Amino acid sequence: MKFSFGLLTLFILTTSCNAPTDKVGKASVNDSVKNSNALQSWNDGKTKQSIISYVDDVTNKQSKNFISVADRIVVFDNDGTLWSEKPVYFQLFFAIDRVKSMAADHPEWKDKQPFKAVLENDMQTLIKQGEKGVFELVMATHTGITTDEFEKIVKDWMASAQHPIKKRPYTDLVFQPMLELLDYLRAHDFKIFIVSGGGIEFMRPWSEKVYGISENQVIGSSIQTEYDYNEGKPVLKRLAKIDFIDDKVGKPVGINRYIGRKPVFAVGNSDGDLQMLQWTASNKLKNLEIYIHHTDSIREWAYDRKSSVGKLDKGLDEAKANGWILVDMKNDWKVIYPFEK
Amino acid sequence: MKFSFGLLTLFILTTSCNAPTDKVGKASVNDSVKNSNALQSWNDGKTKQSIISYVDDVTNKQSKNFISVADRIVVFDNDGTLWSEKPVYFQLFFAIDRVKSMAADHPEWKDKQPFKAVLENDMQTLIKQGEKGVFELVMATHTGITTDEFEKIVKDWMASAQHPIKKRPYTDLVFQPMLELLDYLRAHDFKIFIVSGGGIEFMRPWSEKVYGISENQVIGSSIQTEYDYNEGKPVLKRLAKIDFIDDKVGKPVGINRYIGRKPVFAVGNSDGDLQMLQWTASNKLKNLEIYIHHTDSIREWAYDRKSSVGKLDKGLDEAKANGWILVDMKNDWKVIYPFEK
Numbered sequence: 001m002k003f004s005f006g007l008l009t010l011f012i013l014t015t016s017c018n019a020p021t022d023k024v025g026k027a028s029v030n031d032s033v034k035n036s037n038a039l040q041s042w043n044d045g046k047t048k049q050s051i052i053s054y055v056d057d058v059t060n061k062q063s064k065n066f067i068s069v070a071d072r073i074v075v076f077d078n079d080g081t082l083w084s085e086k087p088v089y090f091q092l093f094f095a096i097d098r099v100k101s102m103a104a105d106h107p108e109w110k111d112k113q114p115f116k117a118v119l120e121n122d123m124q125t126l127i128k129q130g131e132k133g134v135f136e137l138v139m140a141t142h143t144g145i146t147t148d149e150f151e152k153i154v155k156d157w158m159a160s161a162q163h164p165i166k167k168r169p170y171t172d173l174v175f176q177p178m179l180e181l182l183d184y185l186r187a188h189d190f191k192i193f194i195v196s197g198g199g200i201e202f203m204r205p206w207s208e209k210v211y212g213i214s215e216n217q218v219i220g221s222s223i224q225t226e227y228d229y230n231e232g233k234p235v236l237k238r239l240a241k242i243d244f245i246d247d248k249v250g251k252p253v254g255i256n257r258y259i260g261r262k263p264v265f266a267v268g269n270s271d272g273d274l275q276m277l278q279w280t281a282s283n284k285l286k287n288l289e290i291y292i293h294h295t296d297s298i299r300e301w302a303y304d305r306k307s308s309v310g311k312l313d314k315g316l317d318e319a320k321a322n323g324w325i326l327v328d329m330k331n332d333w334k335v336i337y338p339f340e341k
Numbered sequence: 342m343k344f345s346f347g348l349l350t351l352f353i354l355t356t357s358c359n360a361p362t363d364k365v366g367k368a369s370v371n372d373s374v375k376n377s378n379a380l381q382s383w384n385d386g387k388t389k390q391s392i393i394s395y396v397d398d399v400t401n402k403q404s405k406n407f408i409s410v411a412d413r414i415v416v417f418d419n420d421g422t423l424w425s426e427k428p429v430y431f432q433l434f435f436a437i438d439r440v441k442s443m444a445a446d447h448p449e450w451k452d453k454q455p456f457k458a459v460l461e462n463d464m465q466t467l468i469k470q471g472e473k474g475v476f477e478l479v480m481a482t483h484t485g486i487t488t489d490e491f492e493k494i495v496k497d498w499m500a501s502a503q504h505p506i507k508k509r510p511y512t513d514l515v516f517q518p519m520l521e522l523l524d525y526l527r528a529h530d531f532k533i534f535i536v537s538g539g540g541i542e543f544m545r546p547w548s549e550k551v552y553g554i555s556e557n558q559v560i561g562s563s564i565q566t567e568y569d570y571n572e573g574k575p576v577l578k579r580l581a582k583i584d585f586i587d588d589k590v591g592k593p594v595g596i597n598r599y600i601g602r603k604p605v606f607a608v609g610n611s612d613g614d615l616q617m618l619q620w621t622a623s624n625k626l627k628n629l630e631i632y633i634h635h636t637d638s639i640r641e642w643a644y645d646r647k648s649s650v651g652k653l654d655k656g657l658d659e660a661k662a663n664g665w666i667l668v669d670m671k672n673d674w675k676v677i678y679p680f681e682k
Contacts, residue, residue: 070555147597193557204601214411215601216534216557225597227590227616234616234623236597243598249568256488256566256577257584258599260545260556275568275575282575 038184040334041177041341047332050325051181054288058264059188065286069189073263075255075276076178078196078203078220080269080310081292082211083174084163086301088309090170091202092134094157098141106140115140138199139240143223146235147201154205168339171210175292176338181267182211190265195254196220197247197272201238219258221246251276267292270310274318281322289324291315296330299340379525381675382518382682388673391666392522395629399605400529406627410530414604416596416617417519419537419544419561421610421651422633423552424515425504427642429650431511432543433475435498439482447481456481479540480581484564487576488542495546509680512551516633517679522608523552531606536595537561538588538613542579560599562587592617608633611651615659622663630665632656637671640681 042048058067079085099109099118109115114133117126126133142150163170182192192213196203200220207213222243225236246254252275255263266273266280269292277289291312294303304312319326327333335341383389399408420426440450440459450456455474458467467474483491504511523533533554537544541561548554563584566577587595593616596604607614607621610633618630632653635644645653660667668674676682 070549191557200598200601208411216532216599218601222598225594227593227620229616229619232619234593234619236593252568252575252577253566257541257563258557260541260559275570278570278573278575279568282573 038187039177039180041180043332043334045332047325047327051184051288051290054265054286055184055188058286067264067285071261071264071285072188072190073259073261074185074190074192074265075195075251075259075263075267075280076182076192077268077270077273077276078194078198080294081175081267081273082178082194083170084166084300085310086303087165089198090163090173091198092137093161093164093170094154094202095134095137095141097157097161098153099137102141139223142199142202143238143240145238147225147238148235150201150238151205154202158206168337171206172339173337174210175333176335176341177333178267178292179211179338182213185265186212191217193217193219193255193259193263195246195251195276197245197250199223200246219246219254221250247272249275252279255279264288266290268315269294270312271315272310274315277315277318277324281324289319289322290327291319291324292327293329295328296333296336298330299336300329302330379528380518380521382521384673384675386673388666388668392629392631395606395627396526396529399627408605408626412602412605412626413529413531414600414602415526415531415533415606416536416600416604416608416621417523417533418609418611418614418617419535419539421635422516422608422614423519423535424511425507425641426651427644428506430539431504431514432539433478434502434505434511435495435543436475436478436482438498438502439494440478443482480564483540483543484579484581486579488566488579489576491542491579492546495543499547509678512547513680514678515551516674517676517682518674519608519633520552520679523554526606527553532558534558534560534596534600534604536587536592536617538586538591540564541587560587560595562591588613590616593620596620605629607631609656610635611653612656613651615656618656618659618665622665630660630663631668632660632665633668634670636669637674637677639671640677641670643671 039048039052057063057065060066076082079089083090096118099115103109103119106115109119114126114129114137117123117129118137158169158171161170162168163173166173185192194203194207194211194213194217196219198220200218200222203220204215204218207215207218224239224241224243226239228235228237244250244254251273255276262283263280264283264285264287266277267290268277280287281289293312294301294310296302303310304316318324329336380389380393398404398406401407417423420430437459440456444450444460447456450460455467455470455478458464458470459478499510499512502511503509504514507514526533535544535548535552535554535558537560539561541559541563544561545556545559548556548559565580565582565584567580569576569578585591585595592614596617603624604621605624605626605628607618608631609617621628622630634653635642635651637643644651645657659665670677
């Protein structure tokens, strides 16, 4: 990151909060519960117990709630669910770095927003450009090259860039308890998909290595591509046109498009995941919905109803009304990141 | 099918031909080749040998051509490659039957093309409506309902409808040698995807049962869907808008969109598959491209350069120029359909 921290603070849009969270009921924990070792970074309590009970039940052939392997479809959001998303989505940092590295070829950007703001590290002005500005940044920095070129750029960036506050590679900032949950579900023959508002081709180059989730189980927003025979060396060109926005009402659409089957288990952290959780909750098979609630202002960030990144407002109400699990990061998780183990 | 055979003949657009095919070189066959039992409906010869040699080589850890399991991505076209496609694509028969079963609710169709032609079994007029007519039929019969409703309609139709000439359920008309090839590749840890111009939601309801290929490994053309919360019973509505055409230059786009990795093994039968084979052939890993050549006018159909369904013209030239495998159905396959075993 080439940012100065001073400018970055302008980016920090999170709000602290003391939102109500699920109380940890240690007395209710069955200490001898099967497989609990798998979730070792989870504190014992109602949250962990609910997850284990669900998995035990639906994988038990004697249970009336038994679910066949083919129907064990799990969907996870990415930003704020599998890794952090503050002070802004990591993909925006990627776009900002791309603007800087491409600037020499684009002298016109010096005088054109939102590029001017990025090049001048003027985050206040950048923020004023709003969604339209972010859209322009993404289009300018993510397109006009081939899919192979873009994959290499993402891999190189992930290998070298650092989070401006945590001073770590971005892929270090995944949640250790969630990695354990992925392993635990896989051990019980669940098939796991990422269903993210982030760019599908921004996630795929590292999802297998970091999460153990192969490219074809990664669903995200996408831009259009075009086949070019290129005199016998065919390429796919990335066009400056949106193909699909995998957020909010787009998430059930994306699930249907890519998976073709309704999930039984869904995990998100924001209002952008609400429809995905509703869709999963409508499954006739026994299902589980989880919201990750960012309650830890010390180890990670604390935010919900008023955050402009990862806002959790309607979803918080619906989770309480429907009895969905609210993971209290501060109290339910022993560690946040793998490097803290 | 409610068609009379007389009208159906108007539909038969195939042309017989005596196109050149790969000669079967029995002398070159290594009788002791490993795993050949798996492809028991394939006659011994150059074609079968080429497939087995490729798989043996790339799955041999000692070989310089070894391919890791994650890269063992295989793509198969469906119509004309995994099952028959004559006299017309089976999905068009489905659309025609849908028009008839929906007609009572659409009195206006009596006087409106292309519906009028379908209702009057006037295939000559229907054919004159061309692609635009087919598009209208599909839009009218595949949309305006939920994804769940459509899935049920497809399943019910597949369970009851019969092919007008073969007098068999459509899912009986899959190619036995291809079922064996799917099994053979799976046994060697290849991950198999269907990449078809046909409707993705027309194939998914039966792909697992018939081919052993799960929904999320089926790629096809699609229409747009829309999420409707529906007072807590959410549905996805199928809209009368094209989302994606997974044919010709769309096939590499679809492969990238859904799989996110370049295949090493591709099988098709028409010019609609040409770009998929080119894309696969550009893989730096050792790769294999196969065209199924419909040469058997007795047991199946014989057609290539001049057929309006499943035309294989440019692809035939490119296969020969590039040394791609041409499967000669008449000479390479002991049986065509499973019921002939």
